[in-house]
Amino acid sequence: MLKILNLEAGYGELRVLKGISLHVALGEVVAVIGANGAGKTTLLKTIAGILKARCGEIEFDKRKIHNQPAERTVQRGCCLVPEGRHVFGTMTVRENLILGAYSVARASRHTDNGRSVNATLEQVYDLFGILKERSNQLAGTLSGGQQQMLAIGRALMSRPRLLMMDEPSLGVAPLVVKDIYKTIVNLKRGGLTILLVEQNARAALAVADRGYVIETGQIVLQGSARQLCDSPEVQRAYLGKEYRSIDE
Ligand SMILES: Nc1ncnc2c1ncn2[C@@H]1O[C@H](COP(=O)(O)OP(=O)(O)O)[C@@H](O)[C@H]1O
């Protein structure tokens, strides 16, 4: 579904992605794990079309999508849940969700938009009961975890076929991280393809089929989630097993 070849991107003089190649097959959950500053957000922003690819290719559903406008990529079915959530705090939960359907609704003039948007809204409410309960509340009054659910719900409103998530567990209480990851499992069961980036390797590898490890803009390791969890390098650098044994 997604194929990335030798992707390079960065900011001004700064070269961040130094030739990334990876793929995500239909129905898979793929995790990209790496430390703070490794280039995870840069990777997702480049796929989403927010940042320009300097070199390489991004293919989604057999179409080249690199350097297309971000809105077009969403319309094609590839949607990003950004790091830090970026919900609109002074708008209600429901308004935030409706906004998520906007670029897609506009693109499909021939269908009954109002009805299909409402149907999708009901699906999102089924998935996140709390968003239904709080639908008329301002998004800024939600907890961090609830805002993360809202950000995921807003992305789902565009009816993506590939959902990209940037650190869904960042700044969220541990118990709520569990809830969010349960939702990811539910979405996977529903057939959604997911590309997930995380510093929280433990959480991401627990739900992923496969994973990649990114260090300073390069993929240094890849394999099934099981293989990565068992790998001494991943255990040492990302799962913190050594730290725990020092504590003991
Ligand atoms: N807007 C930006 N302008 C300049 N440098 C940036 C910008 N965003 C990120 N960087 C730099 O790019 C590198 C990768 O950052 P990022 O992709 O955000 O990493 P991660 O998401 O893995 O923490 C870091 O060195 C970071 O300082």
Ligand SMILES: [Mg+2]
């Ligand atoms: Mg990041």
